[in-house]
Amino acid sequence: MAYIAFEDVVKEYPSGSTSIRALDGADFKAGEGELSVILGQSGAGKTTALNILGGMDTATSGHVVVGGRDITHLDRHDLITYRRNDIGFVFQFYNLIPNLTALENVELASQICADHFDPAETLRKVGLGDRLGNFPAQLSGGEQQRVSIARAVAKKPKLLLCDEPTGALDYETGREVLQLLQDICRDEGMTVLIVTHNAALAPMAHKVIRFRSGRVGSQDINPNPTPIADIEW
């Protein structure tokens, strides 16, 4: 069994008398410790796939395996436990709690996991060692996203899911954030999955999965991912 497997997943949303198929038999795999990128246009189903992988939604049919565990039919409570212990989530808009300092935002996540990295240490690793006591409003967008990444990583997740992590950032800052994700994957051996519509990011990944109308159009394996510094777009 692959570390992450998406097997013939169908997701239907009821819409009046008919239903809309957001995923129509999507099928892909991703390896442990690898950085994978899911590409696709708006409405291709990549967000739905992200939601299902992130334990925020369940598949109508098919199988979803994360870290060797089948999560397809988890109930509400088990889904939360799954999110809590197995998933780190990086949001497009950071979603930091405005009322908590950078350190506290990381603590918010780490304190609910039995096995976690030290929050302050994690923040130091993402380069915010001197901003621990700052509130989100006192940080730049890139810094906020770093806090968000630290918050996700500190939980020692099996899978780090990133939803358009550079969507709200300028070019240079976006590159720095992506570099950080690549470093984390390499240094910590963490499995990272980035969802984006920016096809230019493809070379940085071990594997590129392209979504098209609810199906996986293609899966390309890239034996030698390009460092982000070498990619221009």
Next chain:
Amino acid sequence: MDGMRSVVGGTGRPMERTAGGKAGIGGVAGAAVPMSGRDPGKGHGGRWGRPAGSAFLVATLRSWLQSWKPFLSILVISMLGVAVLTGIYAGCRDTFLAADRFFDAQGLHDVQVLSTMGLDDDDVEALKQVPGVRAVQADRSQSVLVEVDGKQRSAVIREIGTQGIDRPSLQSGSMPAKAGEVAVTERFLKDSGLRIGDEIDVTADDGTDDAETRDGTADGTESVGGGTEAAPSFPTHLRITGVVLDPSDLTNPNGYSRSSFRSSASDDYVLFAPSDGVIGDVYTSVSLLVDGAEALESFSQDYNDLTSSVAKRIESQVQSTREQARLDSLKADAQEALDDARKDTDTQFDQAAQALADQQAQLDDQRAQLDAQLTQLGLAEANAPPQLQAAIQQLETAQTKLDDASEDLAAKRKDAAGEFAKQQQEIDDLATPRWYVQTRSAIGGFSSLKSDISSIESLGKAFPVLFLIVAVMMSLTTMSRLVEEDRGLVGTYLGLGYGRVTIALRYVLFALLGCLIGGGLGLLVGFLGIPAFLLVVIKGLYVIPDLRFEYDWLVGSLGVLLFVGGVVGATLVAVVRELRQMPASLMRPKSPKPGARILLEHVRPLWKRMTFLNKVTARNIFRFKSRLIMTVGGVAGCTALIVCGLAINDTVAVLGEQQFGQINQYDMMAVSNDGDAKTMRERIVSDGQTTAIMDVRVENGELTNASGHGESIQLVVVPERQLGELDEMLRVEAPRSEGLIGWAASLFGSGRQDKTIALDDSGIIVAQSAAKTLGIDSGDRVSLKADGFVPATTQVHAVMRNLLGSQVYISEDLYRQLFPDSSSGDADADTSAITWNAVYAKLKGDSTHQRHYVAQLEEDGTVMTAVSCAQQMEDFKFDLMGAVVALIVTLAGALALVVLFTLAHTNVSERIREMATLKVLGFYDREVHRYIDREMMVMTLMGTVIGLPLGRWLASLLTGVLNMPSMYFEVTVSPWSYVAAAVATLAFAVLVQLFVNPVLDRIDPVSSLKSVE
């Protein structure tokens, strides 16, 4: 413009999510760029901008449907507020109106004139001439004794008015039509066990008892004697033909509060007889109707002003002349009678003297003849023949008899002269009759109804203010949140060229609609629901025919308008605050409230020890300052209302215990008629149930303060030899201090020594409950009137703590000094002294035993009333107040629930994104609940802690408003009331959490992925 619309229009409202969920992301931020810096107000047709098209309307209506929760909270708050504002008022008004209708229908007198010596036809004629008097009726009544349930009870038999004034209302049977028939009240039938058709015998009461002045006034003429006038006298054998309702006494005889403190057991029964068979041409009173008074509400200030002005006019224009005229006519009548009598007597004496003189002359003749015979015979008297001797003897005997007779006559003549002189003296000393001109407020039934209902009404005026404040606070919170949620949308509309007014209307109309629907429902509750509840209680206390629900357009409309004003005003504030910004900045997400260190964090040792979630909670609480203020304020307000309601309840509940158990140290008070006083005292002493006895005299009096406001009081005369024992029978101490200082003192000062006050001859001691109403304090000069006396001025020596009743204590010496007994002459002032018609006694045995004994004692014919403090303590209740308090507590609870619900809802809706993020991070449902609930709980606790003392303070304000005669509210709050209020508030908070938690559960973690709103 078209191009712009296509760009902006595409964004829609981010929250109006479609199935895919991600369509709008990124759109808002992008769309804002071409808009920046444009002022939509310029170049688009003025302030109104584009006319509001149907699309705008549809969008508006849809958004209203979505915001049903804020709509509901505005609706419910308006409903509660309007209901409280109008409900208590409406219940009271219904009662007042029904009573007014009844009074008008029965022609209850507006003004009544009484005189210490009755009134005559000339008085009636003079009163008719007073401007403003519409109708005049001369009344005749007589004090009688009637046997009720085996006991002689005093009653007043009254002539049914001939001019349609003070007509009793027939309840069953028929009105008495001819002599010997009588109508009675239901109370009489209930107490006597008689039925219609039964017969009763009454005996004239000699009027020496302490019956009210009005009942005994006509008796004054009798003492003069010999006059041509006669006091009213009614047939004594009577058949009951009907049951009537006396408009001057609406107390419900079947009500559960018959034994309440207010209706004294010694009230006289009233019997109504037709004019037929009534003898006497002196009127007890003259009743008047005032022009234009019928159109006014009997309990209104206008009515009061009008009738008082007529009463004043009578006092100033007619009273003194008629008093003098009445005196003159009484004197003239008496003088004439006396003169006639004297003349008759003189004539008789003269005739007797003449007869004696004739006899003397005869005797003298005979003697002369005898002497002539003797002279003829030439004999000396000594040796006259035997026949002559015998004749001489006879003559001498006759002479002696005659001398005796004329001596007798002279003595009799002297006696008669003395008697006449005495009567002449009486006539000369005849005191000027004194008139009492009274308005309806002198009618006990009228004023007790008025004060009962008014006190409730004043509560109904104070509470809505708090409801209004809370309502405005809540609508400000709700609408601010609603407008804030629509921030992007407002920006979009502004960008599209819609005018500010149009957009503002969207929210104003929303609030207005909620407020109007809520107000309408509130009017229904206020004019039907709450009065229905209050009237049940009022009907238990009073019999008022035709009591029905009535709507008051003015108050109803103003009530709704008040809340509309408050809520719409708050909405405008919220909308304008937002609309003032540029559309571009509106479409950018509002920068989230920055986090900040709170004061608590600087207390390092404490902060370090707090768990992480507690720190988060602490910071969140102080992060949203306005929410903190609203929540704490709202909760504190509701808690305070509940505490206040319960406090009034507690205060009323302990009134009886405090008065009858603590202040009254005696166990029994027994009152008899003056004539039976000795017998009663002997009976009590011989029963041997007492451990201490104190003689007093109890009578009705009136106390008037410096500004002329008078109240009837119970005057207690304490004998000089027992002055020192007063504080054994009563706890005579200074009133407890009021307000928070008194409250604080009472917390610590259970062992506090109250200084006792001693009664002496320097002035009177006034019960606090009476002093409060009149606004008098120790040292004030007041006018005191004892029963049947002219008011005298004296000084208030002290005010004593007393909660129920309106007693005034006076020493025997001072009483005699103020009210010299003129009728009994001067020489024997000491012996004629005061009749001690009542006793205070301490009894043996426990309270059951005491009650039993007192009940037994009251059966005794010589005892007019005997009351046991133990019984009074048990009987004391004030149901009307209890009902209103229950109502207020319920409404305050409902308000608390709505407030907490609104705030919880706002709190959650503001932070959906935060909740969703927590869910993505893997917080279990319970952890998310705790994250939110803990904040609400802490704020609720803070609100409760502030609300408890606030409620205590409010209660002291309110009981000050509830200024009822013969009652003093000494604010008492049982610790349980604080507990109950706190538990209720916290229970509401928990209940609200039960509502909110499912809402939290429904938050989709996916929504955290959306762009910031």
